[in-house]
Amino acid sequence: MMRISRKLQNVNFKSPISILLNFAFFTLIFAFCLVREADAHNEYRLGENEAREAMDAGQHPQSVRQSTKGKSCRDLSENEMEALMERVISRKLRPVIGDLDKLRDSSEKSGFTEIVGGIGYIVGLMGVAMYLKSRRKADHAS
Amino acid sequence: MHISEGVLSAPVLVAGALLTLGGTALGLKKMDYERIPEVAVLSSAFFVASLIHVPIGPASAHLILNGLVGLLLGWMAFPSILVALGLQALLFQFGGFTTLGVNTLNMAVPAIIAYYLFNLPVRKGNRLLNIISGFAAGATGVGIGAILVALTLVSTGESFFHVARLVLFAHLPLMVVEGAITAFCVMFLKRVKPEILEVR
Numbered sequence: 001m002m003r004i005s006r007k008l009q010n011v012n013f014k015s016p017i018s019i020l021l022n023f024a025f026f027t028l029i030f031a032f033c034l035v036r037e038a039d040a041h042n043e044y045r046l047g048e049n050e051a052r053e054a055m056d057a058g059q060h061p062q063s064v065r066q067s068t069k070g071k072s073c074r075d076l077s078e079n080e081m082e083a084l085m086e087r088v089i090s091r092k093l094r095p096v097i098g099d100l101d102k103l104r105d106s107s108e109k110s111g112f113t114e115i116v117g118g119i120g121y122i123v124g125l126m127g128v129a130m131y132l133k134s135r136r137k138a139d140h141a142s
Numbered sequence: 143m144h145i146s147e148g149v150l151s152a153p154v155l156v157a158g159a160l161l162t163l164g165g166t167a168l169g170l171k172k173m174d175y176e177r178i179p180e181v182a183v184l185s186s187a188f189f190v191a192s193l194i195h196v197p198i199g200p201a202s203a204h205l206i207l208n209g210l211v212g213l214l215l216g217w218m219a220f221p222s223i224l225v226a227l228g229l230q231a232l233l234f235q236f237g238g239f240t241t242l243g244v245n246t247l248n249m250a251v252p253a254i255i256a257y258y259l260f261n262l263p264v265r266k267g268n269r270l271l272n273i274i275s276g277f278a279a280g281a282t283g284v285g286i287g288a289i290l291v292a293l294t295l296v297s298t299g300e301s302f303f304h305v306a307r308l309v310l311f312a313h314l315p316l317m318v319v320e321g322a323i324t325a326f327c328v329m330f331l332k333r334v335k336p337e338i339l340e341v342r
Binding site for chain 2: 028029031114115117118119121122123125126129130133134137
């Protein structure tokens with residue numbers, strides 16, 4: 001029993017250090033999440049600004065709308081036509097661009113799942129290393 | 143500070159990989175059964191710390207903690223950092239697998255330098271000396287890391303002083319932060335578990 005408890009002490013599972021390191025870990029992960037949230041918020045704001053810009057740009061053709069009212073296609077000048085098409089295309093594409101932005105964000109941001117997965121990998125590797133070393137130890141003993 | 147794939151030439155990559163292989167073998171040899179959990183915990187701390195990006199001015203920097211890893215692990219820093227960087231390359235596309243050797247070398251060599259310079263003064267001497275050397279270890283880890291990255295980039299034809307100045311200046315605030323964190327950790331460890339600092 002003595003021997004077992006000493007061994008456990010050596011392995012550092014329940015020592016203050018492991019508690020400290022665990023604590024440090026979760027603090028780090030928590031900080032990471034906070035920073036990520038802040039980032040996301042910034043980006044959301046940016047997106048809003050962009051949307052406003054787009055809306056401003058979209059307002060320009062309003063005048064065109066007035067001037068194109070009641071005219072047939074042939075009567076439109078090149079400028080009017082261009083503005084009209086720009087308006088329609090930007091309206092149709094807005095959701096797609098939003099989706100693309102979201103997709104890019106989600107692929108660039110490292111997620112909580114990956115972090116926990118990575119730590120899991122490391123713990124697994126630790127297990128493998130300890131298993132191999134313990135076998136070697138047992139061989140030496142026998 | 144991760145160097146991406148496709149930047150470096152093949153000889154640099156191969157040299158980095160070979161040196162990392164040697165360091166890792168040495169580190170694994172020095173790794174006792176009892177120290178494996180410690181190596182793993184520090185490896186995951188390194189893994190997580192690199193993911194927290196703190197915006198500094200126009201760029202953003204992240205903690206590296208290689209000074210602390212070196213101080214506590216000595217040569218075992220090599221396998222520890224290799225595993226963490228490998229997983230970062232796998233899960234987050236930081237760096238890449240061809241540059242894994244070079245990146246590990248750039249992070250682990252400062253760790254070992256910090257170990258050789260500051261492990262003894264952290265263990266012995268009075269409190270003030272301990273704090274100062276803890277701080278210096280953290281700052282050394284980042285500073286020498288930055289210089290090594292600059293040196294590696296020189297092989298691509300950039301002028302050394304230009305790159306080194308850029309990288310060093312960008313990491314100056316980080317050196318201070320890391321130094322403070324490392325000093326804090328070291329003082330805490332000295333109080334709760336001083337024998338952890340004894341690395342062979």
